[in-house]
Amino acid sequence: MTVQDVQSFVAGQWLEPDSGARDIADAATGKIIARAGRDRLDTTAMIDHSVTVGSPALKAMTFHDRARMLKALALYLQDHKQVLYGLSFSTGATQKDHLIDVDGGIGTMLVIASKGRREMPDSHVYLDGGTEMLSRKGSFLGQHVCTPLHGVAVHINAFNFPVWGMLEKLAPTLLAGMPAIVKPATATCYVTEACVRLMLQSGILPDGTIQLVTGGTGDLLDRLGSQDVVSFTGSADTAFKLRSAPTLLRESVRFVAEQDSLNASILGNDAVPGTPEFDIFIKEVHREMTTKTGQKCTAIRRIIVPDSQVDAVISAVSSKLADTTIGDPRDPKTRMGALVSQSQRRDVLEKANALGQEAERVFGDPDAFEVQGADAENGAFLPPMLYHCADPDHATTVHDTEAFGPVATVMGYRDIDHAISLVNKGAGSLVASVITHDPDVAREVVMGAGAYHGRLYFNNRDSMDEATGHGSPLPHMVHGGPGRAGGGEELGGVRGVLHYMQRTAVQGSPDILTKVTGQWVPGSKTVKGPEHPFRRTFHDLQIGESLTTSERQVSIEDIETFAHFTGDTFYAHMDEDAALRNPFFPGRVAHGYLLLSFAAGLFVDPDEGPVLANTGLNTLRFQQPVSAGDSIHVHLTVKKKTPRTDTYGEVRWHVLIRNQKGETVAEYELLTMNAYEAAA
The missing domain is CATH 3.10.129.10 (Hotdog Thioesterase)
Incomplete structure (x- = not known):
């Protein structure tokens, strides 16, 4: 079998891996399929290429020009996505998983492009809010404006979504007018590399707008300044190490982090067996435990249910998990594929064993499960594992340890205040969901838990036919969360674009503001x-x-x-x-x-x-x-x-x-x- 050399795209040139390369294995077979990485990386040339070539090209375009560029790019990827599907099977992902990663990334780019055309001006300056009257007669006014930063955006992405993870950051960055350097996780960088090649092959992007680093970033972060942005997705430990870099601190480099998250789902006390809400809840939990083999930053890790429904939930979820086919991700019958690597499998088992100190495993034995049509010994397979924590008030591990795989823990609550207390013990998450038909419960959760979660997702019989799911970040809505989740924020429509721009308070006469903003201000000529x-x-x-x-x-x-x-x-x-x-x-x-x-x-x-x-x-x-x-x-x-x-x-x-x-x-x-x- 030919081993692919995954290349980096640096200052307009494709570079082969060198002596610093690392082997990459197929998640389902354990066979080496690729190698990526370089010891020698000219980061000065990369930054210079972005700032002197890519940045001027993007800034010469209006927001609408850039939005049209993004739409064209997304449609090109749509026409060539089968290439990405074929490679993604080696990450352990099934065809349904590809729809989230590949199609989801393309769809996100299309939404951001549409937002740019509809909500941003066909000019170079974005207005934030209305004109402020700073004088009695109106001869001195103020206006907040946003203009693109003059540096480069460095995107450091996680292994679980090699396409979506890149495109959801790249779309708002390019729409803002900033070039990007993309650094995917090495384990799945061969999929990202293929996507970047497609984008460059399209001829749509101006030179210098995107570069790719497969492997380590070298001293790239040490060379950034106040006009640059670092956007990171990954573990809390890595996020802390990166954001603590002396150069980033000294230069006040913007750092956006989306990291570990003990996401939870609450079953409302009105949702008893036999109600549509109970069925929705079981379906959501099962989907979040098994999609992408549980390797989603938004997956449900804590299942919070009324004390009276603990046994019913365990039984219903276990029944669904028992029907989940584990095996070769290329087989259409497979419901859950492999974890991304053997090292990730070991990490999940280690974290699951830690959870086992406070919770009882009630479903899934990692030493005895069936894998269909795949190499169970060499592939990075695990069964979905469900735990039950009988005393969540005095537990700590279940609230602070994320097993980044098909692992979740059921715990009971007495009343809605208790449920809110438990969901907040995660100390900050990307998303918490509540399945209830009671609007009063929804309001209580928003007031009591909103400050701890980046997104609150409610679903019931009224919305279930169109609801997108607990674990689906949408480009229209903010993705990120406080505390343990990293304190960062991405997407959210135009909000995500503004992270790559500087908000400036402009003060002056009406004529000055009219010229600066490109729209007529009352009082000007x-x-x-x-x-x-x-x-x-x-x-x-x-x-x-x-x-x-x-x-x-x-x-x-x-x-x-x-x-x-x-x-x-x-x-x-x-x-x-x-x-x-x-x-x-x-x-x-x-x-x-x-x-x-x-x-x-x-x-x-x-x-x-x-x-x-x-x-x-x-x-x-x-x-x-x-x-x-x-x-x-x-x-x-x-x-x-x-x-x-x-x-x-x-x-x-x-x-x-x-x-x-x-x-x-x-x-x-x-x-x-x-x-x-x-x-x-």
């Missing part, structure tokens, strides 16, 4: 266009282009007609005496929505043109009542433009409705979709 703005295409419209309309007087007949036509006969519009008793009104007043309708009548151009649709309005505020006899006019200004498709983009208009005294009556943001080109 406006310009009158050559014609009605609704007759101008998306590309023709300029930020700050403005229209001031003629006036329209509001009559008592207008108010009454609108009231009867719409059915809105609220007393402030129809009863003078009642309106006078209201502290907000000087008497009968016009409906706010009547004013919006009149405003539209003042500024809308009726003819067919580039404006395709009005898609809504934001931040509407009515600031001054309008009485019969008052007049209103509108100031309409182009605030922001965002491309949406190949043919049209979104225009956000700042709208001010003012009365005859110049007082602001209402203020809002109008959204329209405008064509890039005029109709033929």
